[in-house]
Amino acid sequence: xxxxxxxxxxxxxxxxxxxxxxxxxxxxxxxxxxxxxxxxxxxxxxxxxxxxxxxxxxxxxxxxxxxxxxxxxxxxxxxxxxxxxxxxxxxxxxxxxxxxxxxxxxxxxxxxxxxxxxxxxxxxxxxxxxxxxxxxxxxxxxxxxxxxxxxxxxxxxxxxxxxxxxxxxxxxxxxxxxxxxxxxxxxxxxxxxxxxxxxxxxxxxxxxxxxxxxxxxxxxxxxxxxxxxxxxxxxxxxxxxxxxxxxxxxxxxxxxxxxxxxxxxxxxxxxxxxxxxxxxxxxxxxxxxxxxxxxxxxxxxxxxxxxxxxxxxxxxxxxxxxxxxxxxxxxxxxxxxxxxxxxxxxxxxxxxxxxxxxxxxxxx
Ligand SMILES: Cc1cc2nc3c(=O)[nH]c(=O)nc-3n(C[C@H](O)[C@H](O)[C@H](O)COP(=O)(O)O)c2cc1C
Numbered sequence: 001x002x003x004x005x006x007x008x009x010x011x012x013x014x015x016x017x018x019x020x021x022x023x024x025x026x027x028x029x030x031x032x033x034x035x036x037x038x039x040x041x042x043x044x045x046x047x048x049x050x051x052x053x054x055x056x057x058x059x060x061x062x063x064x065x066x067x068x069x070x071x072x073x074x075x076x077x078x079x080x081x082x083x084x085x086x087x088x089x090x091x092x093x094x095x096x097x098x099x100x101x102x103x104x105x106x107x108x109x110x111x112x113x114x115x116x117x118x119x120x121x122x123x124x125x126x127x128x129x130x131x132x133x134x135x136x137x138x139x140x141x142x143x144x145x146x147x148x149x150x151x152x153x154x155x156x157x158x159x160x161x162x163x164x165x166x167x168x169x170x171x172x173x174x175x176x177x178x179x180x181x182x183x184x185x186x187x188x189x190x191x192x193x194x195x196x197x198x199x200x201x202x203x204x205x206x207x208x209x210x211x212x213x214x215x216x217x218x219x220x221x222x223x224x225x226x227x228x229x230x231x232x233x234x235x236x237x238x239x240x241x242x243x244x245x246x247x248x249x250x251x252x253x254x255x256x257x258x259x260x261x262x263x264x265x266x267x268x269x270x271x272x273x274x275x276x277x278x279x280x281x282x283x284x285x286x287x288x289x290x291x292x293x294x295x296x297x298x299x300x301x302x303x304x305x306x307x308x309x310x311x312x313x314x315x316x317x318x319x320x321x322x323x324x325x326x327x328x329x330x331x332x333x334x335x336x337x338x339x340x341x342x343x344x345x346x347x348x349x350x351x352x353x354x355x356x357x358x359x360x361x362x363x364x
Contacts, residue, residue: 005306006299007331010052010313012290013223013260015096015171017052017313020306021327022263024294024317025055025100025174025228029132029346031072035060036082041072042089044353047324049095052313055263056086058102058176061161062154064120065182066112067104067140068132070346074099074161080168087169098172098226099165101158101216105182106143106191107236109133118144122185122192122199122208128237129180132345148196151208154182159215162225172224172260175213179269180236183209184229187246190239202242202249210253222258226292230265231283232276243278251286261290263315269295270317284310299330325357334358 010017032038045054060066060073073079083099090097106121111133113119121143130137146154162173177183185191186208192199198207209227217225231247232240240246254262266280267273273296284291293311302314320326321344322337329336343351 004303006302006314012053012313013172013225014221015053015098015224015260017096018050018094019052019327020313021052021330022292022294022313022315023048023051023054023320023326024315025057025176026317026321027057027068027071027345028352029068029070030348030352031070032082034076034078035066035071035073036076036078037072037086038082039085040349040353041082042086045086045097046089046093046095047353047357048320048326049090049093050325050327051095051320054090054095054097055174055315056083056097056099056170058100058181059161060102060104061157062103063112063114065103065157067108067119067181068345069112069134071102074101074164074168075157080164083165083168083170091169096171098174098224099168099170100174100176100228101161101165102176103154103157103182105185107131107140107181108143109138110141113141118142120144120146120150121182122146122194125191125193127180127191135346145194148198151198151211154208155211155215158212159219162216162219166220166224172226173216173220174263175209175216175225175227177209177213178228178230178235178265179233180238183212184238187250188238188240189242202246205246206250206253209250210257213254213259214257217257217259223260225259226261226263226290227254227259228263228265230269232267232278233265233269234275235269243276244282248282248286251283255287255289259289261292261313262287263292263294266293266295272296281310299333322355324355329358
């Protein structure tokens with residue numbers, strides 16, 4: 001046992017956490033018909049409810065926002081009802097849960113889009129990345145550039161989705177501003193060559209991400225709103241020529257919005273933390289509320305960064321997949337189980353709800 005800041009309670013905006021360990025959002029492609037999360041999903045998250053905060057997997061705000069098969073939505077009545085069972089199961093175990101709101105932008109495929117149309121993007125630049133549709137990994141489709149008069153509708157989709165998330169019992173929402181999806185596509189000049197008010201300068205490229213976040217905060221309260229960003233991550237084939245200037249500006253504006261947290265993927269998502277030079281301390285200093293750090297953390301690095309004041313909360317992704325009792329294992333420095341990579345995306349209970357706890361109580 002260790003007395004470590006990781007296991008201390010923490011107040012995240014309007015949400016009381018029992019510890020500083022966050023379950024990072026993890027797409028598992030197991031939504032049922034109508035892209036509704038089912039009972040298995042409720043069981044999966046309830047098994048992991050000892051995290052101080054569970055961030056539910058990326059969830060599309062509209063059909064246009066979907067990029068992979070069998071990812072859940074939060075734009076129909078049935079989806080809200082499905083999520084309500086999930087949040088109830090997590091709350092029954094004393095957990096806290098926010099929903100990650102997602103628009104994939106160009107990382108999609110015509111087979112998923114309304115009327116088989118092209119995926120949408122800031123500019124008509126195809127990403128060098130794959131998506132998973134029709135049970136296969138395939139190249140993403142050629143996107144079309146969004147018209148400027150379509151952007152207000154996308155902001156409104158996020159606003160409505162945030163309202164739906166609260167109706168579904170979530171404690172808050174996380175805007176997905178990371179990993180090469182729509183809001184990051186606007187923010188990074190490798191994907192955005194627009195010449196209107198949403199392209200070009202640092203301010204213009206940040207505009208959609210900030211408008212979405214402001215709309216969400218206004219809808220559900222800034223103290224229940226967070227955002228995930230990944231300043232230097234090349235995830236989903238994206239690049240940015242000026243990440244420090246861009247994200248210093250974004251975080252200054254997020255500070256002005258008064259939202260509860262920024263969730264920063266440090267380095268390449270799921271890859272090297274030092275892929276490119278970046279001063280995360282600059283973001284930390286610009287933002288007075290909660291800084292959640294993610295990417296490649298283990299017990300030692302998490303403990304060090306908390307005690308050095310580099311972060312308030314630490315989000316862990318992959319360890320939560322194979323270790324439903326990850327918090328308890330950290331607490332006792334117990335060994336961690338390894339992921340089965342073949343069951344990550346799609347399927348049923350195998351590799352989802354059947355990873356055992358270290359000490360399985362009789363009859364459970
Ligand atoms: C199976 C899988 C699914 C993921 N799904 C999401 C997601 O839905 N949203 C997101 O922002 N990041 C997603 N990520 C990235 C993780 O949240 C996290 O940033 C990454 O795994 C690095 O953290 P870790 O080193 O603690 O695993 C996913 C990663 C994996 C392995």
